Amino acid sequence: MDSDCPPWCAARHPDEDEAGQPRRHRGDAIAVPGVFEGDEGAEAAELVVERFRDGEDGPDWIYIGDGWRELVVTVETATRIAAALQAAAR
Numbered sequence: 001m002d003s004d005c006p007p008w009c010a011a012r013h014p015d016e017d018e019a020g021q022p023r024r025h026r027g028d029a030i031a032v033p034g035v036f037e038g039d040e041g042a043e044a045a046e047l048v049v050e051r052f053r054d055g056e057d058g059p060d061w062i063y064i065g066d067g068w069r070e071l072v073v074t075v076e077t078a079t080r081i082a083a084a085l086q087a088a089a090r
Helices: 075-088
Strands: 024-026 030-038 041-054 061-065 070-074
Touching (some): 061 075
Antiparallel strands (some): 024 041, 030 041, 061 070
């Protein structure tokens, strides 16, 4: 982590930064095994959940996806979704 990174940043900037692009800060990717409802019924998938920020002043985002399907929301929205999922799963 560089000194100008947020405390959650796990990026290896010398290896990951792209020339001419804003620096992308990213947290550790968390793999979550899951099941989606697909066209043919239940489909197993591994979701990845990762926090990121493009540049120094941009908002923090949460990525949830499996490479084919994705949802990208702000940290605040992710927090509200997490609470709603907890309530719905009871």
